[in-house]
Amino acid sequence: MKTLLLWDIDGTLILSGGAGERALVLALEREFGILGTLEDIEVAGRTDPWIARRVLAKFAVPDTPENVSRYLDGYLRALPRELANPHAHTLPGVRELLGALALRKDIAQGLLTGNLRRGAEIKLSHHKLWGHFAFGAFGDDGENRDELGPHALRRACAHHSVEFTAERVFVIGDTPHDITCGKAFGARTIGVATGRYTVEQLRAFSPTAVFPTLADTAAVLAVIDGVPAGARST
Known part of the structure; x- marks a missing residue:
């Protein structure tokens, strides 16, 4: 080898089929009560923690380790259902x-x-x-x-x-x-x-x-x- x-x-x-971005948007709403989009945030090629910190900063949520972890946990919970779409x-x-x-x-x-x-x-x-x-x-x-x-x-x-x-x-x-x-x-x-x-x-x-x-x-x-x-x- x-x-x-x-x-x-x-x-x-x-x-x-957009499952990851939709899961991030859902987690933002479910965890922090914020309705928003990922516009103006680069997603392709970035790490999930990098993305999470930028999303929280965009909506004025302190990007503490606890909030980042909470947000990403919510994203992981939302992801499986969002993957079940015909475009994936x-x-x-x-x-x-x-x-x-x-x-x-x-x-x-x-x-x-x-x-x-x-x-x-x-x-x-x-x-x-x-x-x-x-x-x-x-x-x-x-x-x-x-x-x-x-x-x-x-x-x-x-x-x-x-x-x-x-x-x-x-x-x-x-x-x-x-x-x-x-x-x-x-x-x-x-x-x-x-x-x-x-x-x-x-x-x-x-x-x-x-x-x-x-x-x-x-x-x-x-x-x-x-x-x-x-x-x-x-």
């Missing part, structure tokens, strides 16, 4: 790619996400994808996404008893925050334009590779295996 893949969730593996789905090629990777004895897979661990489990279990990931780094580990990579790397090494070198680690995500997070600990990065950013917008952050979707399993595996672009089959 020599290669480690660390996956983002929202916009990369799945789309939740796994993104193109994800199941096929994860299945192909699961057969590779030289590749390990984990998560690197801004979701709380429990939120990640709820979302991926809803789509029957949770079983692909035995470890990861989550929003519970820190508010700053760029600090999450070392947590994921440490857990991967402990889980597999393998010292993964940074140059054989790939962070896969749909936002510039995923790319900068990977670069922060020396990992390679793969952007996928299935979220809110286009191929051109992601390419501006100089990832190792960018794909419009993950539907081309062979092309994604070629990047992971280090096959030069000119030598890849089409």
